[in-house]
Amino acid sequence: MPFDLVFFAAMVPAVILTGLAKGGFSGIGLLSLPLMALVVSPVTAAAIMLPLLIAQDVVSVWSYRREFDRRNLATLAPGALLGILMGYLLAAKVSDAAVVLAVGLISVGFALRRMLSDGKKPTVATQASWGAGSFWGFFCGFTSMVAHAGGPPFQIYAMPQKLPPAVFVGTGAIFFAAMNWVKIIPYIALGQFSAANLIASAALLPFAIAATFAGVWLVRRVPAERFYGIIYWLLVVVGLKLVFDGLGGLGLRLWG
Template identity: 35%
Template sequence: MEAGFYWFAVPAVLFAGISKGGFGSGAAFAASAILALVVDPGTALGVMLPMLMLMDVAALRPYWRRWRWRDARVLIAGSVPGVALGALLWRVADEDLIRLLIGLVALFFVAWQLARMRGLVRIRQVEAPGWLGLLAGLAAGFTSFVSHAGGPPVAVYLLAQGATKTAYQATTVLVFWAVNLLKVVPYALLGIFTAQTLAANLVLVPVALAGVWIGVRAHRLVPETLFFAITYALLSLTGAKLVWEALT
């Protein structure tokens, strides 16, 4: 990788680690969107998957057994066909289509979160049926495969179940730990992992671990509104640019 790549990769991976460690791991996919601005989408996803897996392992310990196991089990089961659908799409899609999908998912993520904050979208706390968890898992598996962005479907399901802040965080960490494991073999078979992505991973390991460490502590100290305001601004800019590049 050229030196200029790391000017984007270091802050992106640090941000992803902070998100994984303390603010709902779904926002960590912003790192993939940022990297897709400077390298092709496959390279961006190939660099980030091992980093996200490392963050998952680092974040599991502080939230150990604090997750909602019933909900996690249903979401993980649903993610299996979602990952398979993502792999099938990858085989036939070109780089611009993947870039477009990453950009659109980023913009949708921001729009959904803002609509929820303003009360335009209300999530009722009810005991959701199992099939709804499977559907949320399928959507999460698919969007996670093509953009590492499975957060919104999982968030909708967990919030509807009335998960507390810590239980929500712990469950998302567990779910995406499993989903990311499911993606390893198809990523390898599709050639998404390369010598270049491996070399970048070796450089970025300490950055990823530092991000998780900061996130676990910031979970109790930093207002979520500040963190997510920065997240939404980054995703809006990167999402719009990726869509523009894909269409032009």
Template identity: 35%
Template sequence: MELFSWQVFCVAAPAVIFAGVSKAGFGSGAAFASATILLLVIEPGQALGVMLPLLMLVDTSSLPAYWRKWSWPDAALLLAGAVPGTLLGALFYARSDPDMIRLLIGVISVGFVAWQGWQTYGRRGRAVRRFGVVAGWVSGGVLGFTSFVSHAGGPAAAIFLLGRGLDKTRYQATTVLVFWAVNIIKAAFYAAMGIFTVESLLFDIALAPFALLGTWLGIRAHGIVPERVFFGLTYVLLVVTGGKLIWDGLS
């Protein structure tokens, strides 16, 4: 189906708003679903190429709201793993079936929520174990790889950062910083591999106002929603996105 059609635009506009809200306010946990929604009406390569510039616009426009509120040590751990993970994603993009990766990350995401609930409520008040350096590198590698092949790096980032015990603003600011950097790296590879086209970039211009609207809504929602509710919503997003990844991997 052609990008510039009412059918595609009516699907893409709300999907982009959803991505902006998720990335700017709720840690990117479900932003990847926008690309999945686009797959209903356009080809996978087109969906990836359309979404990346819009995700970068959301990153850039939301970064000032969280400037220097991030946890740099945690961001550095994720980025240290994300760089080689992105390189692997680029190497295997053309020849690898991403369904097994989606299935694996989906199982890990849903399993993490169950594990975190057991740690919090099933151990009679004992402190929740915090993830360490190795977990950060591994999560970053998975983040980079899955982000490249399907824009699905949010769950990997959430698993690590939720396991580090950050408050909601430091958590959100760290995800914004990490994905801002990772998406810049991805864009260079996407351009070299011909994933971007003139048509997709023109379509991005038409969708840019919806990305900015979603960003504004996400930032406002982040400031209004209490911390307990925020993390509860993040766990819900992890289950939803993990479940969607499992469904995509199996189907």
């Protein structure tokens, strides 16, 4: 793997986006893999990212260690573990493009519905529940394992609860940190690690850590209403990106 200017020109912005996502602006990190795929294969990109994600998790979990919702973690965890297991067992059989397309459509539909309804009338905050938590937790684990797209399902479950921004981010930080550690075993079993990939991860680590601190700093200074407005728009953008990626992977086009 050549560590040249082209490599770093694509990889450094991708890692910075992931760091900002880990710091609190959930969803934007999904834009990093397409950037990385410009210079390495998607499988290689995923292998390079996992150690970086784990390092970023240390920063985000420490930063929000007192600001998280235990009930959300409890309701999401069982489904997420099952989702990771299913993603591993079906990794060679499930079409990544189909999963990405489904997640994209759900994300765009959810974000637009919430944005339009919030503009017309106040909505009542929902509560964490075992039924919804198990359902969306499964999709978090499955999509994270198969298509590296676990953020949107988490947002769909947690955002209607209108948690304080720091609690929302802290809950996601702990949840995905735990998932990333669990994913190490299936990633090794699938042969997605190599010495070259680990060297690339080490070279990008300083950018990953700095960007995560920047994300934490920004989240703590953005008012709650504006924070959720930003997250909804990010969910729309990321959802549309997933829709285009999914259609392209299935050999379909919206035009042409």
